[in-house]
Amino acid sequence: MEEKVQVLILDDEPIVGKRLGPALMKMGCEVEAFEDPKKALQRIEEKIFDIVVTDIRMEDIDGIEILEKVKARSDRTKVIMITGYATVEVAREALGKGAFDFIAKPFKPNDLREIVYRAADALGFKGLSRANIGE
């Protein structure tokens, strides 16, 4: 196991990966950001990530499908779902399929960092920086 927490971010909004990537890297994660769900899936096949952050609603492939694929590949991977418009049904479905947590748009990077921190903690990573949290 590598020392750094391996994180994959998938959102078809380019800004999300562009801005969240550096934010998570600051915490001490190693981040790969994707806009295209197909490319992200390819990468998931190649590499086992510790944490996957994915948007639920995307063109072509939706987040639930990503969740299923990730869980099938590696059950210990924590999947965090981003949704633009949370509905109870989708939340229930995602949690039922093993998602770690939820975050609804619009959110602050700190909110996500907090969830990532908890996920990493649950996986047994202790070295993450929480310095920015609570700022």
Next chain:
Amino acid sequence: MNDFPDRMTPGLVLDEAALKEAQKGLVERPTMNIRTKIIMGFSLMFILCAVASITYLIMGGQVEKKIKFMETVNNYSFEIQQARRYEKNFFLYKTNLPDALETTQNAREILKKEGKNITAVISQEKLNLMLSHLSRYESLLGSLRELIPPGSGENPVTLAKIEGELRQHGAEMIFMAANLVEKERKDVEAMTQWSRQVPLIFLAILLLVMIYLTRFLAQQIVLPLNRFVDYTLRIAQGDYTPITPAKRYKDEFSRLAIAINLMMDQLQKNQEQYLQTRKMASIGTLTSGIAHELNNPLNNICITTESLIDELESIKDEEKRKRLQDIYTQAERASGTVRNLLDFTRMGPPAFVPVSTQELIGSTLKLARHEMELNNIKLQYTPEVQDSRILGDFSQLQQVFLNLMINAIQAMPQGGQLSLRVNNDDEQFTRIEVSDTGVGIPQAVIEQIFDPFFTTKESGTGLGLSTSYSIIKKHGGKIEVTSQINQGSHFSVYLPKSKER
């Protein structure tokens, strides 16, 4: 395409001035109530019946009088005949002279007693003539008694002369009586015959009067009713042109017309509100799409702002500018969505103006685009090379196509393709086709899909297509649908082209 309404200028907008004019015209006419006309008609019938009855009563009285008269004259005639029989006996056997006198007396009594009954039928002169004959006869009989006292000798010459005169008067009296009776009998016969015909004639006249009355009432009631049926059909199709006076007089139907005009005014206002409600409802079905469309830029703004705050010291000015530019672009994106929504839900009276087909479809697609993306729906739409213009209300037409697009999206829960095509081959109408590759509509219900409250969706209101239908009708256009189960549905909307280019 022959079943289009002739009216090309839609009557959707109720002209307040036209309404006022119509109401004024309806009120400012002399009154002639149907009630009054019916009363007049039935009074006429009553008068006719009364006249017939009175005629009948008078005739009955007349006949009765004549019969009484005939009885009297018969009695009189009988007494005279009796007297003549005694007179004959006297000349043959010299007996019965007092009897002859007595019966003559009786005859006089009868004429005296029944004088009134007699003069009711014949003139006083005739009665006088009868009386004078009787008097002469009586006095002749009297002179016979004086001339021949019982047992005295006879004077044959005088006797013969008296006899002659007696016979003449006697015969005259009987002849007169017989004549009178005969004449009256004929009269009575004529009258009874006539009285048999009177009911038939009366019935015939009554029939004619009733036919006239029926036709009159039909004209006064049935014709206006038919007219009002036409009005309501016209109103049902959305033509709110006010009812104008059709007759010279105002009656109960004029009040109905006034009420209907007011109702149309109200309907028009309600319709505007209804369409507004429907618009809001169709936006409601787009909630998740709209939420995404707003939340994505807002999220981008959030995270970019925070990244700027975090790294304000460490990054170069150029990078700061880049991120600020990102924030600006995302804010624009969000406000574009809001503007588009506001444009669509803007309330206002409908206005019929030339509408660009491209602009119409483009703006509607903006509203539905994200919903399509979320549902994995591919759009196939190539705008026309040359834009066309249709005559209509932009916002209402937008609603029509938004409804069709939402239906198409909802018909493809597993994703699919939504195609839009514009066809301008027809001279008068632009055809806009919306087709999907969804579940399709069962043939059994395809006739009902434009009915209000008909829905195949679990959470549908059944008002989307019926609203679209009524909007299209009001534009003087039409909508057609073909569908195949599991293949998809195909809607064609025909809208009148604008003459202004």
